[in-house]
Amino acid sequence: MMQSQFDFALAAPEIILLVLGLxxxxxxxxxxxxxxxxxxxxxxxxxxLLTAVSVWQLGxxxxxxxxxxxxxxDPFAHVLKxxxxxxxxxxxVYGREYIQSRDMLRGGEFYVLVLFAxxxxxxxxxxxxxxxxxxxxxxxxxxxxxxxxxRRDHAQSTEAAMKYFVLGSLASGFMLYGMSxxxxxxxxxxxxxxxxxxxxxxxxFLPLAFGVVFLVAGLAFKLGAVPFHMWVPDVYQGAPxxxxxxxxAAPKLAVFAITVRMLVVGFGELAVHWQxxxxxxxxxxLAIGNLTAIMxxxxxxxLAYSTISHMGFVILGLxxxxxxxxxxANTSAYGSxxxxxxxxxxxxxxxxxxxxxxxxxxxxxxxxxxxKGLNRRSPWLAVMMLIxxxxxxxxxxxxxxxxxxxxxxxxxxxxxxWLAVVAVMFSLIGAxxxxxxxxxxxxxxxxxxxxxxxxxxxxxxxxxxxNGSLVLxxxxxxxxxxxxxxxVMHATLSY
Amino acid sequence: xxxxEMASFSTPWLTLSIFVPIVCGLIVLALGRDDRPGxxxxxxxxxxxxxxxxxxxxxxxxxxxxxxxxxxxxSIWIEAFAVYYHLGxxxxxxxxxxxxxxxxxxVVIAGWEVITSRVSQYMAAFxxxxxxxxxxxxxxxxxxxxxxxEATLIxxxxxxxxxxxxxxxxxxFKFFLYTLMGSLLTLVxxxxxxxxxxxxxxxxxxxxxxxxxxxQLFIFFAFLAAFAVKxxxxxxxxxxxxAHVEAPTGGSVVLAAIMLKLGAYxxxxxxxxxxxxxAASMSGLIIALSLIAVIYIGLVALIQEDxxxxxxxxxxxxxxxxxxxLFIFNxxxxxxxxxxxVSHGFVSAAMxxxxxxxxxxxxxxxxxxxGGVVNTMPKFVxxxxxxxxxxxxxxxxxxxxxxxxxxxxxxxxxxxxxxxAATALILGAAYSLWMVKRVAFGDSANDHVxxxxxxxxxxxxxxxxxxxxxxxxxxxxxxxTDVMHVSVEALLQHVSISKL
Numbered sequence: 001m002m003q004s005q006f007d008f009a010l011a012a013p014e015i016i017l018l019v020l021g022l023x024x025x026x027x028x029x030x031x032x033x034x035x036x037x038x039x040x041x042x043x044x045x046x047x048x049l050l051t052a053v054s055v056w057q058l059g060x061x062x063x064x065x066x067x068x069x070x071x072x073x074d075p076f077a078h079v080l081k082x083x084x085x086x087x088x089x090x091x092x093v094y095g096r097e098y099i100q101s102r103d104m105l106r107g108g109e110f111y112v113l114v115l116f117a118x119x120x121x122x123x124x125x126x127x128x129x130x131x132x133x134x135x136x137x138x139x140x141x142x143x144x145x146x147x148x149x150x151r152r153d154h155a156q157s158t159e160a161a162m163k164y165f166v167l168g169s170l171a172s173g174f175m176l177y178g179m180s181x182x183x184x185x186x187x188x189x190x191x192x193x194x195x196x197x198x199x200x201x202x203x204x205f206l207p208l209a210f211g212v213v214f215l216v217a218g219l220a221f222k223l224g225a226v227p228f229h230m231w232v233p234d235v236y237q238g239a240p241x242x243x244x245x246x247x248x249a250a251p252k253l254a255v256f257a258i259t260v261r262m263l264v265v266g267f268g269e270l271a272v273h274w275q276x277x278x279x280x281x282x283x284x285x286l287a288i289g290n291l292t293a294i295m296x297x298x299x300x301x302x303l304a305y306s307t308i309s310h311m312g313f314v315i316l317g318l319x320x321x322x323x324x325x326x327x328x329a330n331t332s333a334y335g336s337x338x339x340x341x342x343x344x345x346x347x348x349x350x351x352x353x354x355x356x357x358x359x360x361x362x363x364x365x366x367x368x369x370x371x372k373g374l375n376r377r378s379p380w381l382a383v384m385m386l387i388x389x390x391x392x393x394x395x396x397x398x399x400x401x402x403x404x405x406x407x408x409x410x411x412x413x414x415x416x417x418w419l420a421v422v423a424v425m426f427s428l429i430g431a432x433x434x435x436x437x438x439x440x441x442x443x444x445x446x447x448x449x450x451x452x453x454x455x456x457x458x459x460x461x462x463x464x465x466x467n468g469s470l471v472l473x474x475x476x477x478x479x480x481x482x483x484x485x486x487x488v489m490h491a492t493l494s495y
Numbered sequence: 496x497x498x499x500e501m502a503s504f505s506t507p508w509l510t511l512s513i514f515v516p517i518v519c520g521l522i523v524l525a526l527g528r529d530d531r532p533g534x535x536x537x538x539x540x541x542x543x544x545x546x547x548x549x550x551x552x553x554x555x556x557x558x559x560x561x562x563x564x565x566x567x568x569x570s571i572w573i574e575a576f577a578v579y580y581h582l583g584x585x586x587x588x589x590x591x592x593x594x595x596x597x598x599x600x601x602v603v604i605a606g607w608e609v610i611t612s613r614v615s616q617y618m619a620a621f622x623x624x625x626x627x628x629x630x631x632x633x634x635x636x637x638x639x640x641x642x643x644x645e646a647t648l649i650x651x652x653x654x655x656x657x658x659x660x661x662x663x664x665x666x667x668f669k670f671f672l673y674t675l676m677g678s679l680l681t682l683v684x685x686x687x688x689x690x691x692x693x694x695x696x697x698x699x700x701x702x703x704x705x706x707x708x709x710x711q712l713f714i715f716f717a718f719l720a721a722f723a724v725k726x727x728x729x730x731x732x733x734x735x736x737x738a739h740v741e742a743p744t745g746g747s748v749v750l751a752a753i754m755l756k757l758g759a760y761x762x763x764x765x766x767x768x769x770x771x772x773x774a775a776s777m778s779g780l781i782i783a784l785s786l787i788a789v790i791y792i793g794l795v796a797l798i799q800e801d802x803x804x805x806x807x808x809x810x811x812x813x814x815x816x817x818x819x820x821l822f823i824f825n826x827x828x829x830x831x832x833x834x835x836x837v838s839h840g841f842v843s844a845a846m847x848x849x850x851x852x853x854x855x856x857x858x859x860x861x862x863x864x865x866g867g868v869v870n871t872m873p874k875f876v877x878x879x880x881x882x883x884x885x886x887x888x889x890x891x892x893x894x895x896x897x898x899x900x901x902x903x904x905x906x907x908x909x910x911x912x913x914x915x916a917a918t919a920l921i922l923g924a925a926y927s928l929w930m931v932k933r934v935a936f937g938d939s940a941n942d943h944v945x946x947x948x949x950x951x952x953x954x955x956x957x958x959x960x961x962x963x964x965x966x967x968x969x970x971x972x973x974x975x976t977d978v979m980h981v982s983v984e985a986l987l988q989h990v991s992i993s994k995l
Binding site for chain 1: 575638642649652663675676687689690
């Protein structure tokens, strides 16, 4: 399979992004435009180019390892990267007006930082070795820390940045410690070699177990699973909404990728040990996420807790693989988790996008009550909110339902009926707070004075509409995306 | 929406029945403007009538000599999961498709001048809801059934919450969360069945799937959680009075006439045939709960002071009859239950329409605020008395046929159960007629009553249609029973064979 030791074509997206990112950085430094239109346009162009390259790679079946196994290109990576590009592009478009009106463009680093965070994510997604995983993770995290701290004069943002930085570093430390344990036990950093070493049965179990525990904890931190979730609500709430969206969308995909790569590809043999850990994390996330979300009055904070509960579902999907490594069963378990996280990111993009829509200069749409009477002000945005909230609550015929269905199916397939029942009971509790948002939007009258929803650009309006409709259309026609998820998972597992 | 494989030569009437109202609803939503409500109303009425017309061929083309599914459409929907877009009706479900489309017309007429705010959203919600409910009755694929079943919650939630009474938010939440709880457990049962049947969501395959007694019991209770809440059966009925009282008239009509039937239909289509042994062993429990509903809830209805609450409780009592009929496993019982479901669809809808007529004039539903309405509204009282009689199960109205058949079946099953069930006729007469007496007769109670205007031509039209349906079904129920007879026999035949 290995095409050559240094196959640069496989890593073309990363190379292109690195070069263009630097070009944008330089050009932007020369530009004096307060709107930073050049950087914005070039960033979108870059993302378009990357999408074209990755789609071509996926279509041409470019699969393989390069740089001595440090870098893996497989359909799984291509699909996740394409999803990340789309997520980042939507983030930039939705956040355009928002960041401009909040004077976050003065330095002009916004776009470059977002692009470098994306580069880190891409490295994570394609990582085949602990070194690349950590490299990508840190590249992404450092860019994100800076983004959260972007509004220097804003106390809440600064606080959020501090928390994010300290806890994020702690999580990175956990991961690093786990990796070093693994290295100590197996003498390897390459995931495939580690897998071979573990299955040889010659490895001392104790450092291996420690390594897995630390790695799972680190991943749980990054995913925002209970009990490592403390940073999520504070950061989501404190960061400027545009940055919250940067954090909430694409990075989840990257962390999901390294979770699959490490746990499934690397330590598939140890599934019997990490599955119970994931189950506990998953159930706790569902419980704490859903119960705490009920009490929130701040919309962004509520969405943060809702994220935690959704990560619980993803983790349950990851925990329901077969212990004997049966590829068919594993495909459906991990494929369902992949479907869940892709559709979740899609829904999140539109939700935070809406929040930014409703925020105006000098007014943050922060509290759930700020949505009061939205139906009167703008029936179409209200319908959009209805669709998004119902999808997050997992109601048919929206895509959130199909995603939950797949996870439940994976749980039943692995004979975990009780977990499925727990999961649906917590979704019932979760339904309450999504319904409350719909209630505020539809049943309540707006607090005077009625402020009209600001007009947005044609492009962002159109994208928003497509984004919202996709939640419905994919809900009605989940077949192709499901098939794609299963297919790429199958390719990765049997590679 | 999708091309059908098996019925590719004929018109896909079921798909049309489902999607014509949904598309009409979307058109109303897109075109309707609140500053031109007249256009919206006409458009909605037109949509509702078209939606009803496309269901007529289902009756005209129905072959009542077979229990097989008819008008079947089947095409693959989600390949990775073996989910089919699989529709079909038999003698049991065809009635509910027609009833749903019919009631939607009435609802549109009922909301004509009454709803003045956000008219297009109101009408669109009902049209979309109508399509979704028809989908439940027509679905032969488990997942499709579930999607329709649960999707109905969203428009109903909006209807209660936006156009409802003062306590509407509480009622809307209660309605939603109660029903969602039940249906989520059903989803788990569906997935269990999917795995047990080797990856099939086909309801007809599930009918013949052998299952051990323990899984059967679990599935039975999972189904019970969903359908008992929906019916609603005592003791999970408490959401219904709240929802009914707060919902706008149209919402109450749809709730009583059709949504409750989704639960009973679920018992018929899923619980009985899929887990017949568990159903048989648990029939005692269901019969007991049904009798409690009939007698206890009947007594509760007697003391209500709010007219809508009274009719809501009487609905629960009548639905108790339905569940009783279903679980005594004989032809008279099951057919009686189905006739009762259709009849209750007409009668309870008509009762809520009558209350709506009064409420629109007086803005109160308290029985004590009325008295002597007959002096000023003679036409109205004629209808009101007729429907109350039907509610009480008077012979020659549709209410009588179903109740009588169920009682007959119950006596055949066990005399004492029949006797207890028959007390419902007395209780029904008591609460219905006592309400009529207090509201309609006597001297005019106050100045407001003296100023009442009799029915407008719109209201007269709407109530006459209902009256014709109620009387026709009471005098000549044969068309109804003929169509369902073979399907019911086949169902009972199937249920009597153990799966163990």
